[in-house]
Amino acid sequence: MVIRAIVADDQTVVRTGFVNLLSTQGDIEVVGEAxxxxxxxxxxxxxxxxxxxLDIRMPRMDGIRAARTIVNDTAGATKVLMLTTFSLDEYVFxxxxxxxxxxxxxxxxxxELLHAVRLVAAGKAMLAPDITKRLIEEFSRRRPSHLPVPDLGSLTARESEVLLLIAQGLSNTEITQRLTVTDHTVKTHINxxxxxxxxxxxxxAVIVAYEMGLVTPGSRRPD
Structure with missing residues (x-):
């Protein structure tokens, strides 16, 4: 399956660089640039x-507004990967x-570029541990969630445990190993x-876990 992508960045050199790199891959087709x-x-x-x-900082319409419009207009069918200069850019939140x-x-x-594109296109979140921890900790300190507050009481004990492990940055494979269950079981719990x-x-899921107090800023990823 070929991943169809567009690249948006107001810096021509940066945009062209991303386009050229992606175009070297047989499973990625760049269908436009903006x-x-x-x-x-x-x-x-x-x-x-x-x-x-999408670059975060662009003229006319920034990446945040563009992301919101794209996600809403396509009902999430087009995934969005944000491009940023700083790992703690205030607009990332x-x-x-x-x-x-x-x-x-x-x-x-x-x-890293190819991994991110393939991961996000497959419907997964690009939450690298080295960036995620700082992002979410800062998010929880500075900004209220735009998500409705969920009822965690609807979760089973095992589903709550899986949510906690997701918030701590563990991958599906790592959760499988920690809980000593099959990959299929983990995916079922997550779904x-x-x-x-x-x-x-x-x-x-990570934001909700922080908002509901399952994980607190500064808490450590389990060994």
């Missing part, structure tokens, strides 16, 4: 890509609420807790 958020929204409407890579599924630093390596809490992806 110099601002408004152009990106238009491209998505015309070409319906699987993923949109707004991007979470806007529906972005991941974040990528502009100085990321080529393998059920997402459905019960009305969550779209792991990014929202």
């Amino acid at each position: 110099g601002d958020g408004a152009e990106a929204v238009g491209l998505v409407a015309q070409r319906r890509p699987d993923i949109a890579l 707004d991007a979470l609420a806007a529906g972005a599924s991941g974040f990528l630093l502009k100085d990321a390596t080529f393998p 059920r807790l997402f459905a019960k809490l009305g969550l779209r992806d792991r990014a929202q």
